[in-house]
Amino acid sequence: MWDYSDKVKEHFFSPRNSGAMDDANAVGDVGSINCGDALRLMLKVDPETETIQDARFQTFGCGSAIASSSALTEIIKGMTLDDALKVSNQDIADYLDGLPPEKMHCSVMGREALQAAVANYRGVEWKDDHEEGALICKCFAIDAVLIEETVRANNLSSVEDVIHYTKAGGGCSSCHEGIEEILVKVLAERGETFNPHAVAVSKEDKPGKLNNLQRIKRIEMILDSIRPQLQRDHGDIELVDVDGKTIYVNMIGACAGCQMEAQTLQGIQTRLIEDLGEFVKVVPSRTGSYARAASHV
Amino acid sequence: MDGIYLDNNATTRVDDAVVAAMLPFFTEQFGNPSSMHSFGNKVGLALKKARMQVQELLGAEHDSEIIFTSCGTESDSTAILSALKASPEKKEIITTTIEHPAVLALCTHLEKEGYKTHFLKVDEKGRLNLDEYQKLLTDKVAVVSIMWANNETGTLFPVEQMAEMAHAKGIPFHTDAVQAVGKVPIDLKNSKIDMLSLSGHKLHAPKGVGVLYLRRGVRFRPLLRGGHQERGRRAGTENTAAIVGLGLACEQAMRHMHFENTEVKRLRDKLEAGILAKVPRAFATGDVSNRLPNTSNIAFEFIEGEAILLLLNKFGIAASSGSACTSGSLEPSHVMRAMGIPYTAAHGTIRFSLSRYSTEAEVDRVIQVVPEIVAQLRKLSPYWGENGPAEEPEKAFAPVYA
Known part of the structure; x- marks a missing residue:
């Protein structure tokens, strides 16, 4: 059974704004034949202000597809079309307190339906540029098509490269066999053989690569943005050291020794990985744990 | 439980x-x-x-x-x-x-x-x-x-x-x-x-x-x-x-072999016939004249299996589905695809598998609940009209597929 949030379940069991709308003036029909989900989004748009006065949906799909559709209609009602177009699939997932990685495509479908409906209203043709493949990396919800295209576009040749460029495989590493299979296939296309012992493409070649100082500053900036949340719970965090991929931090105040410390660190690590675009490991620094041990004496 | x-x-x-x-x-x-x-x-x-x-x-x-x-x-x-x-x-x-x-x-x-x-x-x-x-x-x-x-x-x-x-x-x-x-x-x-x-x-x-x-x-x-x-x-x-x-x-x-092939089979047949009598646009898949005595696999057209399972679960009924979404894969059941069952039905297949512990009362309850669930989900489905499938469902709703 999927680990659905209460919000997802609630929107599935009592969907908002479901059913056909007779006087819709913007309709978007999208779907994914493979995963069997399809969605019709119907909007009533005020022609004067381009505000969405009403939104309804009909969905052929699983629990999270129906919940995502319901959430989408709730989010966009009252928005102008331009504002509605800024709603991302992550916004839909966040509204539902998250979706399992295998189910993120359900929120993507909601966003596509919105784009299609707006295009329909404005009388332009909407073309879907998003292709979906089998889910490879479950930690970061990355599918085969994205990995394949990234490998091709950047001439990647190792699993490490794929982790640097897409994050796929940077978590639990169980999907490395799947990534290797993609590499074997794409490398064969350009007449090369996959060598599992190949050295990763030098990171210096990557555009926008940060130097050490920039990277540390960037890490501090990210921690600063997380800090208010920790302070709300009477805790705090400080950066102690950065050693390659390992980021040492001190958990301070209520955060130190908190039962939720592991989860908090995990969350911070995920944020850092996403913002830095590379895999890093966040560990509490030694001095921090010594201090904690001392305080327990 | x-x-x-x-x-x-x-x-x-x-x-x-x-x-x-x-x-x-x-x-x-x-x-x-x-x-x-x-x-x-x-x-x-x-x-x-x-x-x-x-x-x-x-x-x-x-x-x-x-x-x-x-x-x-x-x-x-x-x-x-x-x-x-x-x-x-x-x-x-x-x-x-x-x-x-x-x-x-x-x-x-x-x-x-x-x-x-x-x-x-x-x-x-x-x-x-x-x-x-x-x-x-x-x-x-x-x-x-x-x-x-x-x-x-x-x-x-x-x-x-x-x-x-x-x-x-x-x-x-x-x-x-x-x-x-x-x-x-x-x-x-x-x-x-x-x-x-x-x-x-x-x-x-x-x-x-x-x-x-x-x-x-x-x-x-x-x-x-x-x-x-x-x-x-x-x-x-x-x-x-x-x-x-x-x-x-x-x-x-060994001792229950006869019971399995008489009583369990009877309950399975009752369940399947009961559901099919009450739910339109549903059919049993597989070779129904030559199959295990405990298994019934029913395709409910125009709705999706995981959604059916979640609602069944709300009523305390446990079954399983050939839908893609229950497995996390993108494809519906390879068994349904191999038999040429169309996507709109393959995603809505539900397998009921009984045992010698299954009772008549349980079967009656499922026959009562399933039609309500199917009707509820079909109301949400773009392939379904007021009282039945949309006229030519495949044309009434032809989404842009990714």
Whole structure:
């Protein structure tokens, strides 16, 4: 059974704004034949202000597809079309307190339906540029098509490269066999053989690569943005050291020794990985744990 | 736990008597059956009894043809890989498109290692074409592996006949009988089946124990080498408690065989007929005249299986689905696709699998609840109009597909 949030379940069991709308003036029909989900989004748009006065949906799909559709209609009602177009699939997932990685495509479908409906209203043709493949990396919800295209576009040749460029495989590493299979296939296309012992493409070649100082500053900036949340719970965090991929931090105040410390660190690590675009490991620094041990004496 | 459990092809409740029989083997009977002392000796005798109980259910000629393993998947892998190792010069395998992943994924993987696998196709009812099979039986084939009964639809395959055909060409024949054992009578000594896999937890024994039947004289290469357990054919200390449990479960399955094929079958038929009478645009999949007595697989058009399961679960009813979304894969069930069931129906297939614990009251309740759930979801579906499918549903709703 999927680990659905209460919000997802609630929107599935009592969907908002479901059913056909007779006087819709913007309709978007999208779907994914493979995963069997399809969605019709119907909007009533005020022609004067381009505000969405009403939104309804009909969905052929699983629990999270129906919940995502319901959430989408709730989010966009009252928005102008331009504002509605800024709603991302992550916004839909966040509204539902998250979706399992295998189910993120359900929120993507909601966003596509919105784009299609707006295009329909404005009388332009909407073309879907998003292709979906089998889910490879479950930690970061990355599918085969994205990995394949990234490998091709950047001439990647190792699993490490794929982790640097897409994050796929940077978590639990169980999907490395799947990534290797993609590499074997794409490398064969350009007449090369996959060598599992190949050295990763030098990171210096990557555009926008940060130097050490920039990277540390960037890490501090990210921690600063997380800090208010920790302070709300009477805790705090400080950066102690950065050693390659390992980021040492001190958990301070209520955060130190908190039962939720592991989860908090995990969350911070995920944020850092996403913002830095590379895999890093966040560990509490030694001095921090010594201090904690001392305080327990 | 209260609730209506109709997912017995996924796993079954361990019978109370089976649990009771197992318990002493965790405590006072903890010995290693290989040991010389009395602690081990009694356990050894209990394994011997369990082996004979399994032998009886399978109709095997010798008890030494029973090899205890950890699960059905291990038995499948052991059987197929053994046949390949025994005949390294033969590079072809015959199986079906609708096998369980335990066989399917292994064969797909073996293709990467240079083997050629012939996947036999099925027709719209899930039946094999034996002429096609006959043509593939050449001296290049190392092993044939065909399931006895399909886990999703319950459709039975003529494995005894297919084993004869393979035998005539000198090709070893394996069957994954995980769903069939305990539900249909099996008499291996009067067949040409060389290897058979079964799994304990499908017949009211615990999880973590399985059996590979290996006909005496069939060339064999072990998967796990090490100690002399199972006569050196499967090394590793025996899961004694689970094996004792499996033995008793087999004895009970033998005793309930008639009940399974009369009473359980009657309830299954009542459930299926009751649902189909009340729900429009629904049909049973598979070969309904030739299937397991406990299984009914119904496709509900224009709605999606996971959504049905979530609502069933709200009513305390447990079943399973061939929809893509329940597995996290992008494709709906390979079994439904192989039978040519369209996407709009394949995603809405629900499997109800009963057991000897299923009751009339439970079946009545499900017949009452299912039509409401289907109607509720169809109201949300863009393929469904006011009171029935939209006029030409495929045209009424033709989304842009990614």
